[in-house]
Amino acid sequence: MRWARFDQNGTATFAIVEGDDLVPVRGSPFATWERTGGKRKLADVKLLIPFEPDTFYACGLNYPEHVREVAAKTGQEPKFPPNPDIGYRANNALIAQNEPIVIPKDATDKVQYEGELVAIIGRKCKHLTRDDALSAVLGYTIGNDVSERTWQRGDRTLWRAKNTDTFKPMGPWIETDLDLESLITKVRLNGQQMIEFHTNHMIFGVVDFLVAMTRYLTLYPGDMVWMGTEGATADMKHGDVCEIEISSIGTLHNPVVRET
Amino acid sequence: MRWARFDQNGTATFAIVEGDDLVPVRGSPFATWERTGGKRKLADVKLLIPFEPDTFYACGLNYPEHVREVAAKTGQEPKFPPNPDIGYRANNALIAQNEPIVIPKDATDKVQYEGELVAIIGRKCKHLTRDDALSAVLGYTIGNDVSERTWQRGDRTLWRAKNTDTFKPMGPWIETDLDLESLITKVRLNGQQMIEFHTNHMIFGVVDFLVAMTRYLTLYPGDMVWMGTEGATADMKHGDVCEIEISSIGTLHNPVVRET
Numbered sequence: 117m118r119w120a121r122f123d124q125n126g127t128a129t130f131a132i133v134e135g136d137d138l139v140p141v142r143g144s145p146f147a148t149w150e151r152t153g154g155k156r157k158l159a160d161v162k163l164l165i166p167f168e169p170d171t172f173y174a175c176g177l178n179y180p181e182h183v184r185e186v187a188a189k190t191g192q193e194p195k196f197p198p199n200p201d202i203g204y205r206a207n208n209a210l211i212a213q214n215e216p217i218v219i220p221k222d223a224t225d226k227v228q229y230e231g232e233l234v235a236i237i238g239r240k241c242k243h244l245t246r247d248d249a250l251s252a253v254l255g256y257t258i259g260n261d262v263s264e265r266t267w268q269r270g271d272r273t274l275w276r277a278k279n280t281d282t283f284k285p286m287g288p289w290i291e292t293d294l295d296l297e298s299l300i301t302k303v304r305l306n307g308q309q310m311i312e313f314h315t316n317h318m319i320f321g322v323v324d325f326l327v328a329m330t331r332y333l334t335l336y337p338g339d340m341v342w343m344g345t346e347g348a349t350a351d352m353k354h355g356d357v358c359e360i361e362i363s364s365i366g367t368l369h370n371p372v373v374r375e376t
Numbered sequence: 377m378r379w380a381r382f383d384q385n386g387t388a389t390f391a392i393v394e395g396d397d398l399v400p401v402r403g404s405p406f407a408t409w410e411r412t413g414g415k416r417k418l419a420d421v422k423l424l425i426p427f428e429p430d431t432f433y434a435c436g437l438n439y440p441e442h443v444r445e446v447a448a449k450t451g452q453e454p455k456f457p458p459n460p461d462i463g464y465r466a467n468n469a470l471i472a473q474n475e476p477i478v479i480p481k482d483a484t485d486k487v488q489y490e491g492e493l494v495a496i497i498g499r500k501c502k503h504l505t506r507d508d509a510l511s512a513v514l515g516y517t518i519g520n521d522v523s524e525r526t527w528q529r530g531d532r533t534l535w536r537a538k539n540t541d542t543f544k545p546m547g548p549w550i551e552t553d554l555d556l557e558s559l560i561t562k563v564r565l566n567g568q569q570m571i572e573f574h575t576n577h578m579i580f581g582v583v584d585f586l587v588a589m590t591r592y593l594t595l596y597p598g599d600m601v602w603m604g605t606e607g608a609t610a611d612m613k614h615g616d617v618c619e620i621e622i623s624s625i626g627t628l629h630n631p632v633v634r635e636t
Contacts, residue, residue, distance in 0.1 A: 171466050176533070201532040204464040206431050208594050220592060242541070272461040273436070280592040281502070332480060332540040334468045 119145045119255065120289035122161040124154075128168075133158065133289055145254060145290070146238060146337040163213040166257055166290045167236065170338040172205045174261065174278075175325060178318050178344025185348045190269070200320035200328040203274075205261070205342065209284035211370070217262055217352065218282040219374040226265035227352055227372075230345035231303040231360035233315050234259040235322050236290055237339040242330050249326040252335065255292035258360050258368040259342045260285040263349075285358075285370040294364040296322065304359040305350060313346040315362055378626075379405045379515065380549035382421040384414075388428075393418065393549055405514060405550070406498060406597040423473040426517055426550045427496065430598040432465045434521065434538075435585060438578050438604025445608045450529070460580035460588040463534075465521070465602065469544035471630065477522055477612065478542040479634040486525035487612055487632075490605035491563040491620035493575050494519040495582050496550060497599040502590050509586040512595065515552035518620050518628040519602045520545040523609075545618075545630045554624040556582065564619040565610060573606040575622055 118133035122140075130145060131138040138156045143149030146167070177183050177197055187194035211217070219227050238254025261278065262285070268277035278284075299315035320328075325341055352358055354374035361367040378393035382400075390405060391398040398416045403409030406427070437443050437457055447454035471477070479487050498514025521538065522545070528537035538544075559575035580588075585601055612618055614634035621627040 171468060173466075197532055199531070202535045203533045204466065204535075206433075206464065206593070208431060208596070271459070272457055273463045275462045275464075275589070276592040281594050329535070332536040333466070334541050336468070 117255075117292045118289045119166060119292070120158075121164045121166050122156070123164060124161075128164055131156075145292075163288055165210050165212045165286050166288070167338060169207055169210070169236075169340045170336050172207055172340060172342075173202050173329070174205045174342040175200070175318075175320070175344040176203045178320060179313070179346035180317075180319060181313075181347045182345055183319070196319060200325045202325060202329055202341070205274075205284060206279040208281055209279045211282050211285050213285075213288040214369055214371075215285065216282065217260075217285060217358070217370050217372045219352075219354070219372065220280060221375045223264050223280075224266040225351050225353065228263050228265060228349040229303060229305070229310075229352060229358045229360070230261035230263060230349055231301050231311075231362075232259040232261050232345050233299070233301070233322075233343040233362060234286060235326075235341045235343065237335045237341075238337055240334065240336050242334045244326050244330040246323055246327055249323045249330075252326060253322065254337070255290040256294060256362075256365060257286060257290050258288075258362050258365055260358060260360055260368060260370065261342060261345060262352075285368055287368050288366050291365045298364070300363045301346070302361045304361070305352065306356055310350055311347045317346070318343060377515075377552045378549045379426060379552070380418075380547075381424045381426050382416070383424060384421075388424055391416075405552075423548055425470050425472045425546050426548070427598060429467055429470070429496075429600045430596050432467055432600060432602075433462050433589070434465045434602040435460070435578075435580070435604040436463045438580060439573070439606035440577075440579060441573075441607045442605055443579070456579060460585045462585060462589055462601070465534075465544060466539040468541055469539045471542050471545050473545075473548040474629055474631075475545065476542065477520075477545060477618065477630050477632045479612075479614070479632065480540060481635045483524050483540075483634075484526040485611050485613065488523050488525060488609040489563060489565070489570075489612060489618045489620070490521035490523060490609055491561050491571075491622075492519040492521050492605050493559065493561070493603045493622060494546065495586075495601045495603065497595045497601075498597055500594065500596050502594045504586050504590040506583055506587055509583045512586060513582065514597070515550040516554060516622075516625060517546060517550050518548075518622050518625055520618060520620055520628060520630065521602060521605060522612075545628055547628050548626050551625045558624070560623045561606070562621045564621070565612065566616055570610055571607045577606070578603060
């Protein structure tokens with residue numbers, strides 16, 4: 117099942133995606149809902165970020181080739197994280213399908229995409245086990261963890277490198293039924309494929325993180341975990357279009373503009 | 377003006393603190409509100425965290441003696457942050473006035489308080505200037521940035537060191553009218569004063585952070601910024617009571633228990 121959210125005469129409304137159609141609902145996938153009338157064509161609506169997240173968790177370094185690439189760029193030995201230690205991002209930076217990534221005037225040219233799987237928590241939970249961890253996940257969407265590399269290396273925290281307004285495209289919708297092991301992520305810049313990788317070939321998978329996190333933290337419906345990206349990333353510049361496709365979910369599409 | 381929030385027959389309700397009384401309102405200090413009947417004695421209600429925050433920002437190292445203490449403990453030269461680079465904490469960890477700080481079974485004895493001023497954002501804002509930054513602040517409350525020092529030093533991120541459930545006491549209420557420069561913070565453990573410092577003697581003040589942050593980030597009503605702590609901190613153990621007093625605001629009071 118696919119859950120989108122769209123602007124219905126100024127009101128954010130959840131809807132079920134059925135082929136090229138959107139069926140609006142009363143309620144929310146995080147609680148109770150019922151179908152309503154007013155079916156729309158997907159092509160005719162403005163999609164919003166598929167939900168308003170609560171806490172925004174992010175894995176950071178979580179794929180082997182990405183760890184090697186980051187190390188190579190800083191001239192260091194690759195250092196694989198020994199434990200699933202989660203990090204954080206911020207909701208101010210979220211934008212929806214088709215909305216522009218805006219590079220601030222004073223950013224360098226090192227503004228790069230990172231294509232990521234996003235796991236969305238559907239129920240309040242603590243002390244998840246390996247057996248029940250995935251039952252706490254409502255579904256999955258796609259995230260682009262846009263990063264200004266100069267700030268990322270120079271600042272004491274990741275605040276503006278990762279959380280400048282518009283640096284976190286997310287969407288286009290939530291897919292509730294998929295087989296994690298079968299997923300393939302592809303990133304395209306201006307139509308050209310930049311990388312393709314097995315989405316689930318993470319250093320620590322969704323289950324690893326949810327079990328580790330909920331040993332100490334309560335997770336709530338609407339919390340989300342961005343699972344990290346693989347391999348090298350490249351610069352995006354004014355006029356580019358960045359697309360991140362994850363099979364079984366869809367394609368997150370965002371243009372890039374530089375502030376003048 | 378003082379804004380508290382309390383449990384009114386199962387409903388979280390904002391109220392104005394007037395001496396020893398609470399005057400419930402309809403609405404919220406972040407939008408519109410009006411007084412209602414049903415005045416209560418403060419002593420008779422269960423206070424909640426004074427609001428449900430949106431993004432939880434935290435300054436980290438932001439007082440000179442605290443920077444020196446941290447450096448001394450790790451045998452390094454003190455390194456003063458050159459810029460107001462903001463960090464993040466997580467809402468799962470928040471607890472209210474009088475609620476217990478619960479030390480997990482497997483935590484070490486190095487679980488310590490940090491008494492902090494909390495600035496609460498009252499309106500949507502970007503590109504704040506030094507002149508208008510404080511006008512975006514609805515008011516101030518008190519936070520205890522409880523930290524497990526072993527995890528803080530050993531983990532790749534601050535996730536469980538700082539964000540384990542119950543590690544972020546906040547309250548007792550929001551004070552909207554105060555003179556930042558006059559504030560004094562005192563931390564007491566079991567009634568014994570551990571430290572006293574000028575709240576506003578920060579490396580970067582509230583204005584510095586809000587101006588720097590909003591150059592890149594939009595802040596929203598309900599976002600908050602924890603401003604850091606001064607000096608050395610000490611271990612808290614089962615049975616202790618930690619109190620953080622900031623003049624003109626009040627006293628945040630929490631017992632400590634260790635999970636068995």
